[in-house]
Amino acid sequence: MAHKVQAVIFDLDGTLIDYEGASHEALEAPLLRRDKALSWDLHGKIVGTKTEDWSRTILQDVSMDPGALTPEAYVQEYLEEIKALYSKIPAWPGTLPLLRALKKAGFPMAIATSSPRISFDEKMKHHQEILDLMDAVVTGDEVARGKPAPDIFEEAARRLDRDSRRCVVFEGSPLGIAGGQAAGCLTAALPDPRFPENARRLEELRPTWMLTGGISDFKPDDLRLDCED
Structure with missing residues (x-):
């Protein structure tokens, strides 16, 4: 050639x-259940990162109590949320x-x-x-x-x-x-x-x-x- x-x-x-519209919804759902929210600015910071990295970054940024949600549990809840949205992406x-x-x-x-x-x-x-x-x-x-x-x-x-x-x-x-x-x-x-x-x-x-x-x-x-x- x-x-x-x-x-x-x-x-x-x-x-x-x-992907990011559905991802935002799935990322925020576990936080909303614990009276936290996800800004689009914070979402933008984690685009492209691995699960072990974005989960830790978000929880730290929203000042999540480690006893309320760990990074590992956050990833699992996110995966359950996003699974229901895959067909709409x-x-x-x-x-x-x-x-x-x-x-x-x-x-x-x-x-x-x-x-x-x-x-x-x-x-x-x-x-x-x-x-x-x-x-x-x-x-x-x-x-x-x-x-x-x-x-x-x-x-x-x-x-x-x-x-x-x-x-x-x-x-x-x-x-x-x-x-x-x-x-x-x-x-x-x-x-x-x-x-x-x-x-x-x-x-x-x-x-x-x-x-x-x-x-x-x-x-x-x-x-x-x-x-x-």
């Missing part, structure tokens, strides 16, 4: 599917057309998500075509360090048998973009208007592409470029 980009790696939640407009076009153009593709495998498998029951178009999947519980460490993107590139420096990472969170950059990848940022502070942080990271209009803004021909060695 005429370009040097070898593969494409996608985050899932907020990148390929519109849509793919973003433009997701499937882009994935089909990239597959037709011959790009290997992977998902690199901070979600644990058990929740990933549940939500993907409702997005089978997205899963079928992927050549590899890496979940957050399959790597030692979560985003912004490069581990999950390096592992995705390894499973695709590609050099991470020749991969493009699509991400909706600053932590994900930072992790992709740490792995040497080109990056395509997808800011969510519900998280204006995250949009500012994404701009500061200077991704290769800033897709303010959503994933449908990206065209496969955008990958026909020369990458510096």
Whole structure:
């Protein structure tokens, strides 16, 4: 092929599917039962993080009494709440057309998500075509360090048998973009208007592409470029 980009790696939640609305509802429900609430600003801070990290961060930020809810119990309650919402979470407009076009153009593709495998498998029951178009999947519980460490993107590139420096990472969170950059990848940022502070942080990271209009803004021909060695 005429370009040097070898593969494409996608985050899932907020990148390929519109996850954060349902996630906010599920994250807040256990807190509301204990007279606490979840702000969108706090939600924005934990986007892209592993379960053991976001549960601790939220509980600390809302000053939850450890006797009322532990991080481990919070994760379990969240998983029960979100399970009932999986069928209502849509793919973003433009997701499937882009994935089909990239597959037709011959790009290997992977998902690199901070979600644990058990929740990933549940939500993907409702997005089978997205899963079928992927050549590899890496979940957050399959790597030692979560985003912004490069581990999950390096592992995705390894499973695709590609050099991470020749991969493009699509991400909706600053932590994900930072992790992709740490792995040497080109990056395509997808800011969510519900998280204006995250949009500012994404701009500061200077991704290769800033897709303010959503994933449908990206065209496969955008990958026909020369990458510096």
